Amino acid sequence: MAENTGTACQNQVIYSVFVRNHTPEGTFEGVRRDLPRIKALGADIIWLLPIHPIGEKSRKGSLGCPYAIRDYRGVNPEYGALDDFRRLADDIHSLGMRCIIDVVYHHTSPDSVLAAEHPEWFFHKADGSFGNKVGDWSDIIDLDYARRELWGYQIETLKYWASMVDGFRCDVASMVPLAFWREARAAVEAVRPGCLWLAETVDPGFIATLRGMGFDCLSDCQVYEAFDLCYDYDVYHLFRDYLDGKIPLERYAQALTQQEVIYPANYVKLRFLENHDQPRAEFLLPDAGALLNWTAFSFFQKGAALIYAGQEAGCTHLPSLFDKDAVDWSGPDRTALFQRLCALKKHPLMAGSAYQVQALPGDVLRAVHRGADRQLTGVFSVRGRSVLAAVDAPDGWYENLLDAGRVEVRDGRVSCHGAPIVFEAAC
Numbered sequence: 001m002a003e004n005t006g007t008a009c010q011n012q013v014i015y016s017v018f019v020r021n022h023t024p025e026g027t028f029e030g031v032r033r034d035l036p037r038i039k040a041l042g043a044d045i046i047w048l049l050p051i052h053p054i055g056e057k058s059r060k061g062s063l064g065c066p067y068a069i070r071d072y073r074g075v076n077p078e079y080g081a082l083d084d085f086r087r088l089a090d091d092i093h094s095l096g097m098r099c100i101i102d103v104v105y106h107h108t109s110p111d112s113v114l115a116a117e118h119p120e121w122f123f124h125k126a127d128g129s130f131g132n133k134v135g136d137w138s139d140i141i142d143l144d145y146a147r148r149e150l151w152g153y154q155i156e157t158l159k160y161w162a163s164m165v166d167g168f169r170c171d172v173a174s175m176v177p178l179a180f181w182r183e184a185r186a187a188v189e190a191v192r193p194g195c196l197w198l199a200e201t202v203d204p205g206f207i208a209t210l211r212g213m214g215f216d217c218l219s220d221c222q223v224y225e226a227f228d229l230c231y232d233y234d235v236y237h238l239f240r241d242y243l244d245g246k247i248p249l250e251r252y253a254q255a256l257t258q259q260e261v262i263y264p265a266n267y268v269k270l271r272f273l274e275n276h277d278q279p280r281a282e283f284l285l286p287d288a289g290a291l292l293n294w295t296a297f298s299f300f301q302k303g304a305a306l307i308y309a310g311q312e313a314g315c316t317h318l319p320s321l322f323d324k325d326a327v328d329w330s331g332p333d334r335t336a337l338f339q340r341l342c343a344l345k346k347h348p349l350m351a352g353s354a355y356q357v358q359a360l361p362g363d364v365l366r367a368v369h370r371g372a373d374r375q376l377t378g379v380f381s382v383r384g385r386s387v388l389a390a391v392d393a394p395d396g397w398y399e400n401l402l403d404a405g406r407v408e409v410r411d412g413r414v415s416c417h418g419a420p421i422v423f424e425a426a427c
Contacts, residue, residue, distance in 0.1 A: 005228040009268040010351040012304045013342045015043035019079045021319040028084040039095045042342020050102040055109020058139045061322020068109040068139040072157045100167035106175045107140040121150040145177045159191045167196025174202045174218040181226035199227040229268045249359040256357040269303035282316040289384015289418050296420035297380040299341040302355040312338045349376040362387040379421040386417045398423035
C-alpha cells in the first residue's frame with residue numbers, strides 16, 4: 001500500500017462526471033452550476049472524466065472518445081477554456097470537496113501532440129507503424145515506457161495539473177509500469193501534499209490475457225504500492241456472474257471477505273454498481289427491491305463509494321462515450337436514498353474496521369464492520385424478499401440507520417421485510 005494512504009478514504013464518496021453529457025450544454029460551466037446539488041447529495045470528491053482535447057484521426061462516433069487524448073496539457077474547447085476549468089475547480093474547493101481528473105497515460109490518440117513530436121515514445125508494430133496491444137481500442141496508440149524521456153514529460157504534466165486539482169484517476173493503471181507510478185507519486189507530492197491516487201485496475205481475465213501475450217500487466221497487489229484506491233474489478237465479474245445465475249451468492253461473498261487478507265490492512269477499494277464503462281444499475285437490476293438492497297450494500301462495503309452522475313436520477317441508459325448523449329435527469333428521484341447512504345458512509349466504524357461478508361439462506365448478504373467494542377451489521381436481501389436472517393448481535397431493539405426505523409434482534413435473528421437493515425451494536 002502507498003505508505004501515506006490513510007483509512008479515511010474508506011469514508012469517502014466519489015461523484016463521477018462526464019462533462020460532455022452532464023448537462024445539455026456539456027461545459028465546465030454547466031457542471032459548476034450543479035455543484036451545490038452534488039454537495040448536498042453527500043459527495044466528498046468530484047472525479048471528472050478526461051478534460052483534454054480529443055483526437056480526430058480514427059475517432060469513434062461524432063465527437064470521439066475522451067480517452068483518446070490529443071494533448072495532455074490542454075483542455076477540450078468543447079467544454080470551455082482553461083479559466084473555465086480553473087473556476088470549476090475553485091468552486092469545488094470552496095464547497096469543501098476535492099477535485100480529481102482522469103489521467104490517461106497508457107495511450108494517446110494517433111494524432112496526438114506526442115505522436116507528432118516524439119514518435120519514438122510509442123509502441124510500434126512489427127512493420128514499424130504505431131499500434132496498440134488491445135485490438136478493439138482502434139482510436140488510440142500505446143505509449144512505450146521503456147523510453148525514460150517520456151517519464152519526465154508525463155510527470156511534469158502531472159505536476160502542472162496538481163497545482164489546480166487534488167488527485168488523479170489513472171486509466172488502465174495496471175498497464176503502465178509500477179516504477180513510473182512510484183516516481184510520479186513522489187514528484188507530485190512536492191506540489192500537492194496528500195494528492196489522491198485512484199487506479200483503474202483490471203479484471204483477472206484481462207491480466208492473464210495480456211501476460212499470456214507477453215505484455216506486463218500489474219495485479220491489484222502491485223498497484224497498491226503506489227496508489228491509494230483500486231477499482232473493484234477483481235470481484236465485479238463475480239457480482240455479474242451471480243446476477244446471471246452462473247454462481248451462488250456465497251462465491252461472491254467469499255471473494256469480498258478474502259480481500260481482507262490478500263491486500264494491505266489499509267487497502268481501499270472503489271465500490272460501485274455502475275460506472276462509465278459498465279451498465280446502469282437500474283438496467284441491471286430491474287426489480288426495485290433488488291436494486292435498493294444492492295445499492296445499499298455497495299455503500300456499506302469497506303472502501304470508497306462511487307456515484308456515476310445520473311445514478312441518483314434512476315437512469316437506465318448508459319451515456320455514449322463517443323457522441324452527445326446527455327444524462328436524462330427526469331427519472332425517479334433517488335436523492336433522499338443517496339443522501340442517507342452518503343451519511344452512513346461517514347460512520348466511524350466504516351473506516352479501519354475488520355470486515356466480513358457472508359451469504360445466508362434466501363439470497364441474503366450479511367456484512368459486518370467490527371471495531372474494538374462496537375460493530376456495524378448490515379443485512380441485505382438482494383432479491384428484495386422477506387427473510388429471517390441470522391445476526392451475531394445481542395438481543396434487543398436497535399435503530400435502522402438507513403430509515404430510522406426500529407430493528408429487533410431476537411434469538412440471534414432479525415426479521416427482514418425485503419428492505420436493507422443496518423444497525424450498530426456491541427461486539
